[in-house]
Structure formats: C-alpha cells, structure tokens
Amino acid sequence: MRVLILGMGKTGKLVAEIARERGHSVSVLDAKENAGARALTPPFVAGFDVVIDFTTPEGVIHNMRACLATGAKMVVGTTGWYSHLADMRGLAERKHAGLLYGTNFSVGVQVMLQLAQRMGEALKSAGYTFSIDESHHVGKLDSPSGTAISLAEAVESATGGKVPITAKREGDVMGLHTLNARSGADKLVLTHEAFSRRGFAEGAVRAAEWLATRTGCYDFRDVFAQM
Ligand SMILES: NC(=O)c1ccc[n+]([C@@H]2O[C@H](COP(=O)([O-])OP(=O)(O)OC[C@H]3O[C@@H](n4cnc5c(N)ncnc54)[C@H](O)[C@@H]3O)[C@@H](O)[C@H]2O)c1
Numbered sequence: 240m241r242v243l244i245l246g247m248g249k250t251g252k253l254v255a256e257i258a259r260e261r262g263h264s265v266s267v268l269d270a271k272e273n274a275g276a277r278a279l280t281p282p283f284v285a286g287f288d289v290v291i292d293f294t295t296p297e298g299v300i301h302n303m304r305a306c307l308a309t310g311a312k313m314v315v316g317t318t319g320w321y322s323h324l325a326d327m328r329g330l331a332e333r334k335h336a337g338l339l340y341g342t343n344f345s346v347g348v349q350v351m352l353q354l355a356q357r358m359g360e361a362l363k364s365a366g367y368t369f370s371i372d373e374s375h376h377v378g379k380l381d382s383p384s385g386t387a388i389s390l391a392e393a394v395e396s397a398t399g400g401k402v403p404i405t406a407k408r409e410g411d412v413m414g415l416h417t418l419n420a421r422s423g424a425d426k427l428v429l430t431h432e433a434f435s436r437r438g439f440a441e442g443a444v445r446a447a448e449w450l451a452t453r454t455g456c457y458d459f460r461d462v463f464a465q466m
C-alpha cells in the first residue's frame with residue numbers, strides 16, 4: 240500500500256517504521272509542511288491508498304476535512320476531537336470515503352474495554368461504584384485521555400450511571416489506565432499500562448490495511464477483532 244502518515248511525533252514516527260517493516264511505501268508530513276492541511280490537495284491525496292493521522296486535536300480536524308472530502312481512506316489515532324465526530328462521519332458518508340478512528344489501537348486496551356463492559360454488567364446490581372484513573376506524559380494536549388472516555392462509555396453502557404475520571408500528567412508516562420469497582424466489602428481493579436508505543440503503532444498499521452478495501456465509518460473497538 241502507499242501510506243501517507245500525518246504527524247512525525249512520538250507515535251507517528253513509530254507508525255512509519257512499522258508500516259515500512261510490513262512492506263508498505265511510506266510518505267510522511269509533519270506540521271511544518273502541512274499547517275492548516277495545506278499540503279493535502281486532492282491530486283496529492285489521490286496518490287495514496289490510505290492516510291494515517293497522529294497529530295493534534297486541532298490539526299486533525301483540518302486534515303480530516305481535506306482528506307475525506309476527496310473520498311480518501313483515513314485512519315485517525317489522534318484523540319481529543321470527538322465533538323466533531325458527527326460532522327466527520329457525515330462527510331465520510333457523503334463522499335464515500337473511509338474513516339476508521341480509535342482512542343487506543345493496542346490489543347490490550349481493546350480487551351480491557353470488553354472486560355470493562357462485562358464488569359459493569361456483572362456488578363451493577365451489587366452496589367459497586369466505578370471510577371477511572373489515567374496518567375500520561377506532560378506533553379499530552381487532551382484531558383481526559385480518549386481511552387479513559389472509551390472505558391467510561393463501556394461501563395456506562397452497562398450500568399446507566401456516570402463514571403468519574405481522574406487524569407494526571409507526569410513525566411513520560413506512555414499510558415496508564417485503571418478502572419476501579421468498589422463496594423462496602425471489596426474492590427476489583429483492572430489496569431492497563433503501556434511500556435512502549437509499539438502496540439498503538441502496530442494497531443494503526445493493521446487498521447490501515449483493513450480499511451484500504453472498504454468505505455464507511457468505523458470505530459476501532461467495533462472492528463479490531465476482524466484484523
Ligand atoms: N489511538 C491511539 O492508540 C493513540 C496512541 C498514541 C497517541 N495517540 C494520540 O495521537 C496524537 C499524537 O500523539 P503523539 O504522542 O505522537 O504526539 P506528538 O506531539 O509527539 O506528535 C504530534 C505531531 O503532529 C505534528 N503535527 C501537528 N499538526 C500537524 C499537521 N497539520 N500535519 C502534520 N503533522 C502535524 C506535530 O508537529 C508533531 O510532530 C494525540 O492525540 C494522542 O492522544 C493515540
């Protein structure tokens with residue numbers, strides 16, 4: 240595949256490395272070549288089978304508008320833009336484009352989301368209260384993390400109650416998420432800790448391979464089992 244990667248930061252660099260390892264032809268753009276999505280002209284975007292975005296909550300909106308308007312296939316790993324989801328979904332559908340977004344592309348977190356929903360279902364009538372703690376590096380722009388929001392949604396879909404999230408920013412933490420369920424008698428804790436960004440990057444490249452033959456709008460958590 241011809242892959243265009245937007246964002247050469249901590250995660251985008253690793254996505255480029257893994258896409259090359261998996262035999263893809265890779266081009267990259269960072270902020271200095273693509274401010275306001277200025278590089279993403281229709282003829283340029285048409286030269287790629289799939290675009291992968293790991294940029295910023297603001298930059299990704301310009302990038303999605305430019306790419307999806309051309310009918311391109313786009314994997315979005317960037318978080319913090321979900322108030323625009325309905326608009327972006329509508330654009331992808333009108334243009335017969337492909338949009339696959341995910342708050343966390345690691346297999347471990349995908350399984351944690353399933354377990355979170357199961358915890359909600361199993362404990363909802365037993366008097367447990369739920370809470371989420373997340374910690375990330377100090378450079379992270381969005382808070383709470385996209386993963387924490389997905390975890391809260393998974394529990395809330397089962398219990399119908401709101402799940403509070405506490406977010407911390409410290410050092411170079413690559414992603415630490417804990418779901419707590421507490422009753423008067425005991426506590427059940429589910430934790431995921433990322434030791435490297437490789438799990439995110441591999442998931443994003445596999446997502447791009449999956450999307451390359453499809454159109455439509457997909458959340459990674461609904462389709463990752465097919466990859
Ligand atoms: N879904 C996941 O699994 C997952 C995993 C890791 C990170 N993320 C998300 O990915 C995003 C990036 O994270 P990071 O840690 O790599 O950030 P980072 O700050 O290290 O990198 C972001 C890069 O994007 C570049 N950029 C900004 N605007 C751009 C534009 N218009 N075009 C091209 N490049 C542009 C910046 O110059 C920077 O190099 C964040 O939103 C983060 O939450 C998601």
Ligand SMILES: O=C(O)C1=N[C@H](C(=O)O)CCC1
Binds near residue numbers: 376
């Ligand atoms: O480093 C980040 O930024 C991460 N962001 C995602 C999120 O917001 O959940 C996934 C984990 C790493």
